[in-house]
Amino acid sequence: MSDRRTQIVAAARELLGENAERALSVRSVAARAGVGASTLRHYFPTQRELYRAVFDTAYDETARDLRIDDPDVPAVDRLVECLAQLLPPHLPFETWVVVLSGMVGSDSTADSRLAWTSFVERSRVRVVDWLTRLEQEGAVAPGPVERRARLLLVVVDGLSIGRMLQGHRAEQEELDVLRDAVEAIVTG
Template sequence: MGASRRQQIVDAARAILAEDPESTLAVRAVAERAGIGASTLRHYFPTQQALHEAIFATALDDLPPDLRIHDTSVPAATRLRECLVQLLPPPQPMSRAAADRMLTVLSTTFGSGSTAEARNTWGAYTVRTLDAIAGWLGVLADQGAIPGDGLRQRARFLLTVVEGLALSRIVPVARPSGDEEQGVLDDALSVVFRDAPSAGE
């Protein structure tokens, strides 16, 4: 029952965020959505940070969809770019609440008080995301759009670029303009499509 009640609370919080990304996830609001009392919520999540961490841990379990990666009527580079962009946080301007939630999970995972559980969750997410990118590249390779060698290494390169852009989106002083971000992605894609058959461009 404990595990299901905990998930019930996380699902309620995620539903609130889906409706209002700037929500501060007030205890009373989340408890009401979950159909429980505030004291019950506090039993499972003593602090808002604990709730935020659980929300992000659950979100990291979501696999990115393949979008149009199989649609050969769309240029291969366009399809891959679309798949990569979905891995980024929402476009700027990001609300203060959303940025704070992102910074909370980063601090929990990599800060001085980080836990093994948080690091393992992030590590599992990284592996799943790497697998997804390698899968997208595999589709393009099977279609002859890119060379079929070194797909895992290319996937890791793309993931590194996307992670850098993701961090820059939530740190105001490092936030790139839309053109700069597009240019970075274009440069990364040019590496992946290097030596690709012209028909795959």
């Protein structure tokens, strides 16, 4: 990412960090970044592109590849470790109601829906990448990587919903379920 582009994304993230419910305006982001509106539009012709860059950057900072390429660690352990990052944090149920309502409920906005779809897409791309790397290593048999990624993401989604509804920590049980799903895919 170019320096100017990085500067604009950082400014937008700062503004969202100050007030997540505020929409990002071209004027406010440009002012915070110290650039003109036309410069911002050069790098981000649409609001959607700006939001996508902001959310993608945030996602990439939180979902790491960890030890996915470390052949000294069993492939199952590496993939479980990576997938566990996609589980939401432990928060009270009431907090999840507010968060989910802001994304898909009557309180949702185009920006919150974009944040959610960006997260879902980045998660899919990341899992496909992890599986592809393991396939190249020979730890996953050649086959339908996209379909396997969807299977793993369905498991992660189910565990995420359970985590939201239960309101308590059952991390070892979650990891065991992730391990079961990964073992169905990883060959050794």
